[in-house]
Amino acid sequence: MNFIEELRWRGMIHDISPGTEEELAKGITSAYIGYDPTSDSLHIGNLASIMMLVHLQKAGHKPFALVGGATGMIGDPSGKSEERNLLDENILRHNQECIRKQLEKFLDFSCGLNSAEMVNNYDWTKDFSFLHFLRDVGKHITVNYMIAKDSVKNRMNSGTGISFTEFSYQLVQGYDFCWLFEHKNVKLQMGGSDQWGNIVTGTELIRRKLAGEAYAITCPLITKTDGGKFGKTESGNVWLDPKKTSPYKFYQFWLNTSDEDAAQYIKKFTLLNSEEVNSIVAEHQQAPHLRVLQKSLAKDITVRVHSEQDYQSALEASEILFGKGTNESLKNLSEETLLSVFEGVPQCEIASSYLVSGISMVDFLSSRTGIFSSNGEARRMLKEGGVQLNKQKATEELSVNESFLLNEKYILVQKGKKNYYLVIAKSN
Numbered sequence: 001m002n003f004i005e006e007l008r009w010r011g012m013i014h015d016i017s018p019g020t021e022e023e024l025a026k027g028i029t030s031a032y033i034g035y036d037p038t039s040d041s042l043h044i045g046n047l048a049s050i051m052m053l054v055h056l057q058k059a060g061h062k063p064f065a066l067v068g069g070a071t072g073m074i075g076d077p078s079g080k081s082e083e084r085n086l087l088d089e090n091i092l093r094h095n096q097e098c099i100r101k102q103l104e105k106f107l108d109f110s111c112g113l114n115s116a117e118m119v120n121n122y123d124w125t126k127d128f129s130f131l132h133f134l135r136d137v138g139k140h141i142t143v144n145y146m147i148a149k150d151s152v153k154n155r156m157n158s159g160t161g162i163s164f165t166e167f168s169y170q171l172v173q174g175y176d177f178c179w180l181f182e183h184k185n186v187k188l189q190m191g192g193s194d195q196w197g198n199i200v201t202g203t204e205l206i207r208r209k210l211a212g213e214a215y216a217i218t219c220p221l222i223t224k225t226d227g228g229k230f231g232k233t234e235s236g237n238v239w240l241d242p243k244k245t246s247p248y249k250f251y252q253f254w255l256n257t258s259d260e261d262a263a264q265y266i267k268k269f270t271l272l273n274s275e276e277v278n279s280i281v282a283e284h285q286q287a288p289h290l291r292v293l294q295k296s297l298a299k300d301i302t303v304r305v306h307s308e309q310d311y312q313s314a315l316e317a318s319e320i321l322f323g324k325g326t327n328e329s330l331k332n333l334s335e336e337t338l339l340s341v342f343e344g345v346p347q348c349e350i351a352s353s354y355l356v357s358g359i360s361m362v363d364f365l366s367s368r369t370g371i372f373s374s375n376g377e378a379r380r381m382l383k384e385g386g387v388q389l390n391k392q393k394a395t396e397e398l399s400v401n402e403s404f405l406l407n408e409k410y411i412l413v414q415k416g417k418k419n420y421y422l423v424i425a426k427s428n
Contacts (some may be wrong), residue, residue, distance in 0.1 A: 003059035009274055010267040012052060012219045014193040017203065020215040023187060024061065028114055031056055031188035031217075032064035032180055034071070034121075034173065034195075040098040041241035044253075045231040047269050047301075048219050052190050053116070054106050054271070062114040064186055065103050067096040069122030071172050089122070096120055102240050105304065119184070121176045137175050140208040141201065146170060149197035170201045177202025181214055193218040222268070225260040240305050246340040247306045251314035254298035255291070259284070262293045270300040317341045320391065327391045335407040342412070345420040350411075352425045358401035361394055371413055371421050381415065388414040 004021045007013045023029060033049045035042065042050070053063040069092045100118050107116035146152060149170060155162035177199070180186035189199045196218050203214040222230040231238050238253050239245040245253075257265060266277055284293035302311040316329040317337050333341070348369045365371050365378040365387065372378040379396060381387050387394040389404060390412050404411050411423040 001055075001059045003056055003061060006055050006059065007052065007217070007219075010055075011264065012048065012055075012268055014218045014220040015196050015216070016218075017200070017216045019213070020188065020217060023213075023215055024059075028061055029188055030062040030064060030180075030184060030186040031190055032066050032119075032177075032186050033190050034066040034068050034176065035099055036071075037067045037069060037092050037095040037099060040095045041239045041244055042099055042102050043231055043237040043239045043245075045222070045237070046240075048222055049191060050103065050106050051269060052217070052219055056190075057107060057111075057114055057116060060114055063107055063116045064180065064184065065100075065107070065116065065118045066176060066180070067092075067099055067118060067120045068173075068176075069093070069096060069120040070125040071121060071169060071176070092122070098241070117184075119180070121172075121179075124179050124183075125172065125175070133171075133175075136209075137171055137178075137205065140205055141171060141174070145201075145204070149201075151194070151197055170198045171205075173198045174201035174205040177214060178205045178209060181206050181212055182210060187213075188215045188217065190217045190219070193221050222265075225258055242306060242310070242336075246336055247302060247310035248314045248317045248337050248340040250305065251298050251302045251311065252318070254301055255294050255318070257294055257297070259288060259293060262297050266293065266297045266300075270297065271304075272296075272300065313337055325391055330391050330412065331406060333406070335409070338406060338410060342420060342422050345422055347422045347424060349424050349426050352402075352427050355400065355402045355405070355425055358399035361396050361398045361400055364400040365413070369413070369421070369423055371415060371423075386416050 003024055004013070004016070031053075033053055035046065035049075053065065057063045069089070096118075103116070103118070109116045109118075146167065147156065152162060152167060152170075155166070177186070177189050189202055191199060196216065199216040199218065203216055206212045206214040224230050233253065237245075238250060242250075254262075254265070263281055266272065266280065270277075272280070280293055280296045284291070299311055302314060313333065314337070316325060317333055317340070319325045320330055320333070321341050330338075348371065350364070350368050354364075354368060359368065361382065362375050362378045365382075366373070366375050372381065378387075382394060382396045385393060389398075389400070390406060391414070400411070405425060406412065409425055411425070413421040413423060415421065
């Protein structure tokens with residue numbers, strides 16, 4: 001597989017420096033992408049760059065994932081309107097290990113000549129004195145060159161300005177490329193299109209300091225057709241860590257994308273080949289209401305980021321919410337998934353002691369939980385078959401007891417077709 005051709009048909013090349021394709025054709029080429037370690041998890045905004053490394057390795061080249069332990073202490077001004085808070089080394093090291101575990105789901109770190117490697121720029125900068133940095137790095141790049149970068153100009157013209165710390169960021173990142181070129185034979189740096197200025201500072205430093213030739217590729221920043229910011233929801237980032245974004249919510253994010261966005265994302269974020277993608281798109285166009293495109297996209301990414309089991313759980317959870325689930329599928333949901341599915345639905349509490357010996361269905365629905373305003377209303381709805389407990393039809397004759405509890409704590413009540421209530425049993 002030709003790496004550049006693969007990126008091109010997927011729409012994943014924004015800029016590419018001259019000679020890059022020829023360099024890749026010579027044999028195994030080492031390339032790297034940097035990741036910000038200011039969180040203990042990557043998010044879906046990182047997926048495009050991760051997939052660049054995945055395709056690089058599948059094409060037989062060697063991927064390096066650089067965690068910016070040093071640059072994370074400074075902060076990249078690219079795309080930022082103000083300076084970020086700086087983190088200490090212990091937090092950054094912890095975040096690095098978390099990020100490595102996530103990358104291991106995408107990259108092979110044990111496959112021989114083109115095994116993936118993770119590096120931390122803190123390791124080669126922590127003992128680099130300020131005077132040595134000025135002498136060995138700073139003298140090679142002019143201030144004129146640095147302030148010509150859009151990321152610097154934008155901040156200089158903003159109301160907040162730019163600190164010397166952030167102004168020096170491109171030199172630190174440029175030195176990373178220079179160090180990796182010299183010590184790891186890394187000849188290519190990749191990243192988002194907003195990183196082009198920082199990346200070419202590295203290629204320029206390599207040229208001036210080492211008389212070497214290095215290369216750059218950037219990927220377009222992912223956008224949404226409605227103008228919204230990709231990877232953001234009302235509750236914030238969509239994370240790869242299931243503790244930050246549950247597999248159910250992760251699956252739902254992709255399932256709810258528009259047709260136009262899904263057609264773009266399925267190329268960029270899955271490993272499906274062009275024939276498979278074209279087939280899915282054609283099938284979707286025949287019956288858009290079936291959302292074949294979104295379902296294929298959501299399945300592929302959820303399985304690779306989480307697992308097949310998490311995908312099946314998310315699928316079952318989706319069916320429950322939209323009226324197709326069963327009592328058995330509801331029982332199989334973990335507490336985390338159950339709460340994710342029914343986040344935002346009204347909740348009410350009941351004392352666990354009432355469920356030990358059991359209480360009447362009418363008493364449970366009215367006086368004990370307040371789901372119905374009166375016993376008469378509860379009886380009428382039960383008689384009409386309009387109430388379900390845990391996805392099973394409820395009748396007035398039933399006694400509600402501990403056997404109804406999901407995860408030993410919850411009872412799901414459905415009133416009519418769309419009104420859900422989550423009853424939480426609490427100890428007295």
